[in-house]
Amino acid sequence: MQEGNRTQVSEFVLLGFTDRSEVEIPLFLLFLLIYLLTVMGNLGMIVLIQTDPVLQSPMYFFLSNLSFIDICYSSTIIPRLLCDLLTERKVISYNACATQMWFFSVYATTECYLLAAMAYDRFVAICKPLIYPISMARNVCLQLLAGCYLVGLFIATVHTSGVFRLSFCGPNEISSFYCDIPPLLRLSCSDNYVSKAVLFVLSTFVVVGNAIIVLISYGYIISTILRMQSSTGRQKTFSTCASHLTAIVLYYGSLTFIYVQPGGIEAVEHEKIVSVFYTIVIPMVNPVIYSLRNEEVKRALKKRLSKKIFHQGPQ
Known part of the structure; x- marks a missing residue:
């Protein structure tokens, strides 16, 4: 496709992490292990929540859906990365790049x-326990989940269409291991001011807007915990919330570094490291965070493991 004397590119080259072939196999093995741990850990969390009668509250409904999103999230990035580490020419087609960006944006948002x-669920459960069964009824949880996905679909469509309406006439080397928005904007040969502004505004709206909801919710939660008479109750409640707060800080913090700063798309020095953190590492550690810091999950897991041990052997 011609634009004057310029040719629209039909494929992109993912530069990945290194051009040294001797480290690609060790990286392949490392990321393969991470991916297997991510899938097994999150799938195990889903199965545990769905099969244990104790874990049937709204909190665990959201947690099982978080595990599902983490599986999809990492599956959008890692399988392609693994293939690229085993091939000499790391090429992705124009349409495949747009598709990967769209799915990644959907799950990230x-x-x-x-x-x-x-966070809102924990606020209602701890601060307004008398109305919790009504406020977080099954249909309300389903509506909240559907709203999360609908906003994700909308934001992803806006971002992807905004980036791929631009012209890419060379070079076509993406300074990342997947099709992310900032490195693609740097490659555009047309005016990308509007796309940069949209990226900053929407990313700020998503990350900062949700961070405000979290901060307000946990402000009330901490105030309520401090007023509890029982130290055991305080410790149990704080332990449940601490895992969620840890996951939020890790995820929102890394997204803020990449997207929520006007000059962020020009800062490439640490971009790959942070991208690895929120696309690959966080989906793997989320099940660990929630299982180690949550007493109900630990008890359910121990019960399931003890049943397996005692039921092994000839029937």
Whole structure:
């Protein structure tokens, strides 16, 4: 496709992490292990929540959906990364790049809103326990989850269409291991001011808006915890909330570094490291965070493991 004397590119080259072939196999093994741990950990969390009668509250409904999103989230990035580490020419087609960006944006945005919904759930459960069964009824939880996905679909469509309406006439080397918005904007040969502004405004709205919801919710939660008479109750409640707060800080913090700063798309020095953190590491550690810091999950897991041990052997 011609634009004057310029040719629209039909494919992109993902530069990945390194051009040294001797480290690609170790990186492949490392990321393969991370991906297997991510899928097994999050799938195990989903199965545990769905099959244990104790874990049937709204909090665990949201947690199982967070695990599902983390599986989809990492599956959008890592399988392609693994293939590229085994091939000499790391090429992705124009349409495949747009598709990967769209799915990545859907799951990233949905997870932001889901974490905020989980904070609201904890606020109602701890600060307004008498109305909790009504305020967080099954249909309300389903509506909140549907809202998270709908916003994710909308934001992803706006971002992807905004980036791929631009002209890419060379070079076509993406300074990342997947099709992310900032490195693609740097490659555009047309005026990308509007796309940069949209990225900053929408990213700020998503991350900062949800962070405000989380901060307000946890402000009330901490105030309520401090007023509790029982030290055991305070410790149990704080332990449940601490895991969620840890996941939020890790996820929102890394997204803020990449997207929520006007000059962020020009800062590439640490971009790959932070991208690895929120696209690959966080989906793997979320099940660990929630299982280690949550007494109900630990008890359910121990019960499930003890049943397996005692039921092994000839029938």
